Amino acid sequence: MTAPAQTEIKTPTWTGQSLPRKEDERLLKAQGAFVDDEGIYRMGYAHFVRSPYAHAEIVSVDVSKAEALGGVIATLTGDEVKAMTEPLFQFAPKPEGQIEEYLLGVDRVRYQGEAVVVLLAETREIARDAADLVEVEYKPLPVVIDGVDAADSDSPLLHEGLGNNIAWEGLFDWGDIDWAMENADHVVKIDSLHFHRYSSTPIECNAMLINWDPGTDIIRVVSNNQFPLFGALVIAPSMGVGVDQFDFRSQDIGGGFGIKINSYTQIGVLSLLSRKAGRPVKWTEYRTEHHLSGGHGNERTFRNIEIPVMADGTILGFKMDVFDNAGAYLHYEPLGAVIWSQVAPGAYRFKNIQVDYKETVTNKCPAVPNRGYSRMQHLWAIERMVDTVAHELDFDPVELRKLNYVQPEDYPYTTPNGCVYDSGNLPAALDAVLDLIDHDAVRKAQKAAEGTGKRIGLGIGTTLDSGTNNFGQARILNPELPFSGNGEACTAKLDLYGEIMLTLGTIPQGQGHETSASQVAADILGVSPEEVRVWTGFDKGHSAYIGFSGTYASQFAVTGINAIIGACEKLAAEITEVAAFALGASEEEIELAEGMARVRGDAEREIPYIGIANMVYANNAVLPYELATKVSLTCRHVYVVPFDLPDTEKKYGNLTLTYSTQTHAAVVEIDDETGKVKLLDYAVVDDCGTRLNPMLVEGQVHGATAHGIGAALRETFEYDEDGQLLNNNFLFYHPPTAVDVPHIKTGSIESPSPFSGTGAKGMGEGGGAPLHAICAAIQDALDPEMPIVNDSHNPPERVFGLLGYDGGADGRGVTVESRG
């Protein structure tokens, strides 16, 4: 891979500043436009009828009573959908068969909350009443909810076409794990680790306003889907429509975190409902629906983990069996089955890695990308391994990390599976974060607390936030998939009266793209950020876009920003060319500053942008014909990430362009009587290369940290043995409130990326580090003879169980085999 030329921002006046956001005023004054704020003439309200069973045959569906209710406009059943569509595209069908999923449940439901009927009525209330009148007869079937059990040949089968419940499997084998096991001084063996199910649960649920216009056959979709072009890829062939028929639009989105990639099935089915009814359809998901069916983060179980370690603490690698529980259908999955390998060795110089990976289907809600998607689960397991090695072999977890980290001088560092870590300084970040929590003082307090019934523990979480992924990794799952590379688009325009406007392909949900885009553009075009209008939200008919466009996977700072830079440079070149003609100068003599094109060093010769725009838009006879036909002042640029195709046989290649690092430290206090974990202190040091707007970066760090803290201690989606979700609203699912998270201390270092042009790296996801740090801190607080912390979710009852361990038959979950 070759690095792109370093892009020089001419006068870095604005880029790098912590400017307040352009987005804020409208949001603070309740003048934002979220989907539910919008309406269209004659729209009806949609409501879904959902399965109360986790697994059942649909014996019959009768909508006649619902249709007879006054105010009901139309109904749509699974059988109707089956008759008018094809099954949804599957990314990695097995040679012997595949999952058949339609936009509504057909013949069988496979998770509680799966939609079987959707109806449209004149009001929300009537729609809800009508849903109660739909009669569905179900014949319950046996249920499997555990991702490991599901792989058993005798477990209840979800999809006949698959033959078993294993949706995808593959062996990842890099280095020489057998050699490592034979030559290690110790092998630390962990029975099982379990990463639990949760979701970052955006406060705004899914919502959409869809109008299949009968006159033009255009499907107008106002939604808060954060990656609608991906959705179109899946649903358009199923619906038998062209992607060009979809007009996607979004303005303000109330948080996404990846979960809002998943609403494409609703976009599809509600489009069909709109066509059938001949009316616009509005749907605002209820919180309970969102929890039942909006998508959950991946749950993953790691089994038979073996870690070869040398006497000095050098960890040679690991092997393990992985079972990822994808839920009932594959939404975006099985991409997660390879995305973790962007960070295969974590932050460490592990050379020998063997992972036997299975992705199973179960009677749970489909798993979908959630902040830290797939890498976080894997990184958590690695951090658990490192801390367990330290704990069992009596190494200091700080020193063990420093010994095994990829070192500052190693960058660019090629991992055993061919990924290239671009830059970083992990030892410095670790020192910095330990300073923030005053490591030595914590250790003293820990000693002082011994025997008081309140134990103190300190834990470190090192994580990687891999950004700008190479879609070619999908070919590792299925070599036939026509996906690779990545990129983003932007159009920069000088409008009729000299106004500068950008349209982006990105679909932000609070990340502040309008602000950072205007900072970068202002520096290139010689104006202030206030003079740059960044078109708010996404509008498929208006915005520049390519197939990858969207906001996901920590990439705006690279793909979005480079597209903006490219478009602005093209626009600057056109302005310069017109100005050179107008001022009778050479292009080299022209500089752009203060909204003017002027001849450098000659205060008398300048032309404002309005003058340039006038000549091109409305006065083009004054220009030489060749120039008038050459420039448009509307400049589109597509930034293409320089990726190669991976080797699908060896599962080897560079899967991501940049790697931000975050190093977290948590100090916890555990109450012996209750097992309750309290956070006493928390700090993060992030390194995302060059920061375009440090205040926005810090905001992302805060948010990702709170998600991880919530997940570690409060948030979980639990199912009972019948597949009933126990946390279907915020009464039973507990995102942290302001009193549940401590003040988060932050620090930063900057290791510019050599690959991204600006030195910036994507950084929004944060890699789930609080889960790593809090589990490590709990472990640190426990007595050495207590079990290892083997679950990512640690409510009081689980911690209480660890504290009360009586040396029972299950053991501590870890054994050590030492040689010589």
Place this chain on the structure above:
Amino acid sequence: MDKGPVHDIEFTLNGETRSDRIAARQLLVHFLRDDLGLRGPKIGCDTGHCGACTVRYDGGTIKSCMMLAVQADGAEITTVESMSSDGDMNDLQESFRQHHGLQCGYCTSGMLMSSQFLLERKPKPTEQEIRAGIQGNLCRCTGYVNIVKAIKAASGQEVSR
């Protein structure tokens, strides 16, 4: 179309007295949003936990999804729409902007309502008092750090930028 039983109510909204005929079953938040077109109160849950629909009600705060609109008969309600005079943001709103106290902006209206009420009761709140004061409002973007900072700064207390 039959809306079912209706009731006539009179109440004050953002300083203006008004009379409305309201379907008995309609939630206050749906009435404010769907019938009156206010965008301030947001809907984030069905159970009164997220706080996005928080409005000022007779001097205190309520979650407008937890009330039927007809129950507002005689009440004095203000929403975030009342905060900006002549289009300018007030000090609290400006402080949220200066301190990056919002990201997606969905919880923001409710958060402003609770913060305003808190500052009326406690003009110089401590960090713990601020956190307790906004405990009924979930935010999933900010980790609350900058919201706490914004409220503290709005109260005239020193904060680091």
